[in-house]
Structure formats: C-alpha cells, structure tokens
C-alpha cells in the first residue's frame with residue numbers, strides 16, 4: 001500500500017466507461033483502458049542509472065532482431081543542391097548517369113524493401129572458423145519522404161554543412177524535420193555523418209548515381225547515423241568501431257560478432273592491442289576495408305551487417321543514445337505491435353527515456369516504475385496482469401507518433417459490485433510527484 005501523505009492521484013477504474021462510446025472500432029470486452037488527464041509538467045529524473053538500464057535496455061544485444069519483431073521505418077528526406085542549369089551532378093532531366101531516372105533507381109535500391117532491410121551473408125578473406133550468425137531481416141527499412149532540389153550555384157560546391165542545413169530550414173522549416181536530412185551537393189568532400197540542431201543528418205557528394213557503389217555508400221553513411229563506426233582503421237575521419245567510435249574493445253558496444261578474438265589473419269593485431277582493451281579481449285580491426293563485406297567496411301559491394309550492428313541500429317531508434325545525434329525522431333508513425341510484446345516479469349525502474357514500437361505486459365506481482373519518459377506507438381497498450389502495478393513517479397507516459405495517440409493502460413477486468421459491498425476496488429496505477437499519462441485515447445476522470 002502507498003502512504004496517504006504521498007502526493008498522488010488515484011485512478012478510478014470506471015467500469016462505466018463503455019466501449020461503445022469511446023471505442024466504437026474496438027472491442028476490449030470487460031477490460032478497462034484508462035486515459036488520464038494531463039497533470040502538471042513532470043520533472044523527469046532521467047539518470048540512466050538503474051540496473052535494468054545498464055544490464056538490459058542500454059545493451060545493443062538486447063535489440064538484436066528476432067523473426068517476428070516489428071519493422072521500424074526511418075524516414076529520409078533528400079535535399080539536392082545543383083547548378084541553376086541542368087549540368088554537372090544531380091540534373092533534373094533524363095541524363096542516364098546524373099538525371100532523375102538514375103536518382104530514382106538509386107533510391108529504389110535502398111528503399112525497395114530489400115537492400116536496406118535484408119543483409120547479405122558474411123564473406124571474409126580470413127578467419128574461416130569464425131562464423132557470425134546471419135540474420136537476414138534487420139527489421140529496419142527506409143522511406144524517402146520527398147526529394148527537394150535547390151538550384152544554388154554557391155551551395156552546390158560549398159563544403160559547409162551548417163550553411164546547407166540553414167538554407168534548407170530557411171526555405172521551409174518543415175523540410176528539416178520531415179525525415180532525416182540526406183543532402184547531396186558537389187563539394188568533393190567525402191560523404192559523412194553530420195547533425196543539425198541535435199538531429200542526425202548526412203551530407204555526401206557521391207560521384208554519380210552509379211547504382212552499385214551509390215547503394216552501398218548510402219547504406220554505409222546511414223549506418224553512421226545509426227551509430228555504427230567503420231570496421232577498418234581509417235585516418236580520414238568517420239570513426240572506427242573497434243577503436244573508440246562506440247564499440248571499443250571491452251566496451252558494452254564491442255562488436256564481438258564482427259571482430260573475432262585473436263584473429264590469426266589480422267595483420268594489425270599488434271596495433272590493436274595498444275588501444276583501449278579489457279583483457280582478454282584481443283580483437284583487431286579489419287586490416288583493409290575489403291577484408292570482409294561488412295556494410296561499414298566501405299567497399300563497393302558491402303552489404304553484410306552483423307546481429308550486434310543490427311541491434312545497435314534498433315537500440316538507437318529506442319534511445320537517444322547516438323552521441324547527440326537524435327535519429328528516432330525520424331521514425332515513421334506506426335501501430336504498436338500487440339503480439340510481440342515486451343514482458344516485464346520482475347519489477348523494473350525505468351529511469352531512461354525510451355521510444356517504443358510494441359506493447360508492454362507487466363506480469364503478476366511485478367511493478368513497472370516510470371521515472372523518465374516512455375513514448376508509445378499508435379494504439380500501444382501497457383497491459384497490467386492481475387496483481388501487477390504501474391507507477392509513474394515524476395515521469396511521463398505518452399505517444400511519440402504525430403498522427404495518432406496510444407491506447408492506454410489496460411487493467412484486469414473488475415467484478416461488478418453487488419449492492420452493499422463496501423470493499424475498495426484495487427488500485428493498479430499510481431501517479432506520483434507530478435507523474436503524467438498523456439495522449440492516451442480514453443478519457444479518465446481523476447480525483
């Protein structure tokens with residue numbers, strides 16, 4: 001029981017909230033879905049220190065995709081700076097190499113439901129006894145929201161990301177928000193990960209729309225936006241995953257399915273062991289970019305992605321943990337997965353900010369305490385089994401989707417009271433310290 005001097009709001013489980021008026025499209029039988037009116041702005045304590053964060057939700061391995069997991073779509077918006085005339089790169093005509101048809105086929109090759117989503121198998125010139133599991137479906141796909149052309153001679157050749165982003169925003173601020181910006185111009189700088197106002201963005205000057213190189217190049221650059229580093233050592237920037245970009249040897253983000261320990265074929269193991277290590281981790285980078293066909297190897301035909309790399313991509317659509325480059329804000333609105341739910345079977349404290357793509361089920365006897373922000377997908381539900389509890393302690397549960405709300409908290413069915421029965425209905429949900437449940441579908445009176 002909760003002490004009465006704590007400031008919290010009782011949620012009344014109103015069996016009178018009929019499914020007819022509020023859920024004309026849905027039938028929840030006798031179960032009750034709650035919506036709570038907004039309460040004063042919560043002061044979330046998002047400190048990322050709970051053991052469940054450290055051991056589970058922050059780990060890329062937790063998010064390695066399974067066969068029935070929901071597919072998450074990353075929206076990408078293309079911004080093309082070109083000369084005023086249709087000449088050079090990125091023409092708005094029928095030029096077979098640099099015209100719109102070539103652009104279309106390049107974009108198709110990363111968004112047609114195959115190349116961006118289905119990984120090829122590992123092929124390596126070394127480590128024959130090292131078998132990384134092959135997961136074909138990465139459960140991430142891309143969608144191009146729009147292609148915008150900017151006939152601006154100066155910006156066409158300018159190597160200055162900030163100026164490009166500012167120009168786009170000045171033209172129409174919505175363009176910078178509708179999808180992750182993917183900017184083409186002809187500055188001859190290498191393709192690279194960038195950011196604008198805390199969000200991930202990519203700027204590239206790929207030489208033309210050569211479909212094979214263009215495809216692996218774009219998938220590689222987008223890989224950086226997901227927080228993946230190179231699998232080889234490079235001196236010209238971009239970050240190496242074995243080193244310090246995110247997955248240094250011995251760190252939580254170490255890619256043990258890319259870099260085999262004590263790899264006999266590694267030509268630079270000596271060098272690798274000088275880097276931050278956590279013995280007995282003795283990995284090394286891939287000695288040349290084409291040592292394997294990894295997507296982050298940077299070579300022409302590379303399309304292999306390891307399970308942990310896939311897991312990191314999906315994690316970074318849940319957490320804003322990509323070195324200040326928010327990517328999850330560009331997730332496409334989607335309905336919450338009601339079948340492949342996250343099950344909470346022991347009590348958990350969520351002191352981290354998370355964006356979800358599936359329902360949550362809290363098992364009997366467990367309590368889910370939300371201290372930070374949980375954002376649900378469309379019609380998402382948090383289902384409490386009998387005896388389970390939900391506490392929103394200074395945090396907020398809301399929806400991240402722009403087009404629709406989440407469903408609400410589903411509590412166990414309540415028995416109809418008989419006349420004279422003075423027992424109090426059990427309380428399953430508590431709001432403490434300004435905790436709030438927002439943007440849920442159902443109206444809910446609060447006392």
Ligand SMILES: [Zn+2]
Nearest residue numbers: 220224230238
């Ligand atoms: Zn790169």
